Amino acid sequence: MRPNILRKTLVINSLLFFALLISILFSLLEGTTSVGFWDLLNSTLYETSSTGVSTIVFSYRLPRILLACIAGAGLACSGVVFQGVLRNPLADPYIIGIAAGGALGAVTSISLLKSNGLFMTSISSFVGSLVAVALVYGLTLLRKNSTYINTVILAGIIVGSLMNATMLLIMSVSGSHELQRVLFWLMGDFSLADYEQIMFSGPIVIAGFLLIYLNANRLNVLALGDEFASTLGVDVTKRRLLLMTIASLITGSVVSVSGTIGFVGLVAPHSMRLLFGPDHRILLPTAFLGGAIFLVISDTVARLVAYPVELPVGVVTALSGGPFFLYLLLRNQN
């Protein structure tokens, strides 16, 4: 019969994990100052004081790379959940207004509260995304008798546009210095990454992923329809709410530390589905690792391609994700 799914899952994900390590290493070594592998090893092993090479690599590049991993993995696995639960291939982690909520939170902190600390902006953005999710869930409770999925998507659009409008209002009365910071935040940016952000979002993303993975088989059934899932023993209302809440927390925590990086949550799940099929037991971990690889590479490109200027990573993901999206649309026509 079929090749053992457990073995397939383990083999594919070991390979992807290896690919992730390679891309991390490449990204650590490449930059405006290129570092040789042996130089890095020497400086790590033998230099007692943090000089030159190891400072660049460990204080600047490593946190940035780790944050890119966390963000890519988190956005991709939450994209898988939203696509599966809402049964909509165009769904992404931002579909229920989380990005708009997070952005409004960040803009409020930067422009209105004039906070300079990065951590304050992150917290404020996280709170903003939670408010957006709470509003969307609240709206779905008001419309009890209609199709749940349509209500969620509509409520997400309404909440998202309201929050966007509020954000634009705040931006229109902000000074140019703040606007610059807001703009970088909106485009998605890792250049100010530090270990504090990693300690905040890392545990949420990893714990969230594990909780979602414990429901991988239920996601398989949910992706085929509410009634179908119900007759196959899934408590649809409860599981759907649980999965969407976890995915929202992951997304909110990622947005709060990296801004609104587009397309990862859409492109990574679809690529992995094309490569390895729709089974969530394989799809979830491969998207998790694939999303991390995609963002690490995108961020490396963002650092290198327009040297000495650095691009925001969101520009790179959008420029590479856009054509991919077009390809998906054309492919669906056939």
Add this chain to the structure above:
Amino acid sequence: MKANVLECKSVSVIYNELVALDKVSLSIKAGDFLGIVGPNGAGKSTLIKVMSGLLEPDTGNVNLSDINLRSLSRQVIARELAVVVQEENSEFGFNVEQYVALGRSPHHGGLYFEGSRDREIVLNALRRTHTERLASRDVNSLSGGERQHVRIARALAQEPNILILDEPTNHLDIFSQMNLGELLRNINMEGIAIVMVSHDINFMCQACNQLKLMSEGKIIAEGIPGEVITENSLAEAFKVKALVDINPVTKATRITPYAKI
């Protein structure tokens, strides 16, 4: 006397003041093959939903092996009772074997990998429904008849005592209908009770041992097909004049509607 596998006791469902089911009672025993017929809006689909536990009745109870459905979890229900609903669709294509294997999920938790017993059951379900040759095909690429067989294979993988089908002959050509009827009779002979709703009265008369005729939320006639399907009962339920006779080849009751009343 055989024990009741599934039993509805005076079940009523009211949608916004419209009575969809009006104190319906029925019981299904092991090995039964029951058909439910009736005009549009008679409450057939509502009854099916109530019996599968997808819809909670406003009054009355549904018992599965003498236990109230309300007190059972979805997972426990799904181990006893398999449902084949009209359409389920996915943008993300599973192949036939993966799809049939989903039938094992009520027997496991939220994360599991099929063991050798699961694989045996899935293979067996494919074999019984003659769908082994489709195993690696995308479910979305199948014809209507093939898809119906694959859905039933998935239901068999649940190892149910009861199989409930809603309009299984919809969109099927006459060959596929014959094929489906034969498959369902074979499954029934293995001891699985079947409850089926369909508009195709001739198909139902051939396939089912017992029929219930519904009209306006009530069962107005029940028994073997020859007793239930008469010129009078069709006139009452469907408001049509129909010729009712016996098919000389199959000996099944046969109807030929010819005028409105």
